[in-house]
Amino acid sequence: MSIKKNLDTDAEMTWCPGCNNFILLSAVKNALDTISEEKNIRREDFSMASGIGCHGKMFDYLNVGGVYSLHGRVLPTLVGTKIGNPSLEVIGFGGDGDTYSEGMSHFIHASRFNPDITMVVHNNRVFALTTGQATPTSEEGFESKAQPEGHSDPALNPLEIAVANGTSFVARVNPRDFGKTQEILEKAMKWDGFSYVDVIMPCRKYTQNIEEVNEKFYWLEDKDRTRDEALEKTREWDRGEKLPLGIFYRKKKRVMSERKKSLSELREDGKGWHQT
């Protein structure tokens, strides 16, 4: 039975008109619905976490249990959720400031731990909720109230870092292509291991590049690549070429639960934090 209607909430929508967040939210609801039908699981079998920011409002608008976490701490919250209850389908929503600045160390280590979770990053290339300061993915020269003479640092390429770090599943989507976005979210959620999806989301109030990213892009062929081939793909946009979208890299690795016992297993063994 479809869970889609039950994923709505009656929280007031405060995203700006025209924001890609609306489209992403719809695609996420569809993807959760597909997964629930295919795996025959309930709405209650999903768990989510979000960071703090415009993206964090996913927690208000998606009727899934979980944690409205701290700024930058979505990933440790997801990892802890999965250790606590491995049967949950765990998905997180972070901002680019959230994930690539404050939370960057978690991003690196999540790849190494390879928990069976999905991380979606709303990459609007700005700290939007706090009114437009530069994040690590802001373009060099980006002008804001906090950087009136233009941001002086070069932008970080999070996909390059993810692939270099051996992240099990690395993808990027633009929600303006709704069908592809839903399809890749579903693939990410079905993936056994850490799946990471960067979402192109030009902020309509503070950034940049709206026409460029909506017009100058192409979809990558859906095929396996070596890490070097995938790295090359992640660098195309930096070189001023078209923006590649789709799955850059996927490689099965041993997931965290095969290496670490869950809390309930430790409890059964009479070990771990539950000993009194």
Ligand SMILES: Cc1ncc(C[n+]2csc(CCOP(=O)(O)OP(=O)(O)O)c2C)c(N)n1
């Ligand atoms: C530990 C901590 N540091 C800073 C903040 C202030 N803060 C709240 S929202 C936000 C901006 C979030 O930017 P991003 O993660 O990119 O999300 P967006 O609003 O762009 O979706 C910041 C810096 C905070 N709440 N907590």
Ligand SMILES: [Mg+2]
């Ligand atoms: Mg942001």
